[in-house]
Amino acid sequence: MERFALARVALTAQTLQSRLGIAVLADCCASIDRVLWHDGAEGEIYCLWGQFLVRRACLRGGVRFALPECPNALAWTLTETADGGAVMIHCTIARVDPEPEFVESIETFVEDWRIGLERCFG
Template identity: 65%
Template sequence: MEFFAKAACHLTPETLQQRLSGPELAAWCPSIDRVLWWDGEQGDIYCLWGQFRVRRECIRDGLRFTLPGCPNALAWTLTCEPADSANPGVLVHCTINRSEHEPDFIESIELFVDDWRSGLERQG
């Protein structure tokens, strides 16, 4: 399943990649309660689904985060649209490896994606 949101902000890929390091995750997304530890490009977070290992990866025009131990293989990307595009901002794209799921879990993912949208808008 896929989930999308568009943050109305003016972050560049470089700014996003520099400012959004692992230790800063909780400051950017209210669904992430705290970062328990971080080393390099991975660490453990406590979020609305519990404790998970998270990995951070710089990608073209943004960042990708994965939860490798998640039973649903949850991952999300934050991709900056060019500032001169007709609709600048940051696209939040979240996926899980299931085509169907319980309605309450789907609702929690929608909340997670919306929390990223609002967090990006506050930061940028």
């Protein structure tokens, strides 16, 4: 399952990669309560689903975060759009038909990213 949103901020891939590290996740997304520790490419967060290891990777167009120990294999990417006028938020899980409550929480997570990016970088 996947969900998308567009944050109306013009950020390049380079800006996303340089400014969106694990250390700032809680500042940019209300669904992430706090960062417990981080070392650049890996860390631990407490979020709306509980406490999870998080990994960060730069990719073409932006950055990807993943919760490798999450039973649903949740991951999200933040990438520049082709026209450069927005940031695409793309969140996926490894389930085709999750519980409705979980779908709602993912939609909240994606929306919190949209709001947070627009607040932090708008």
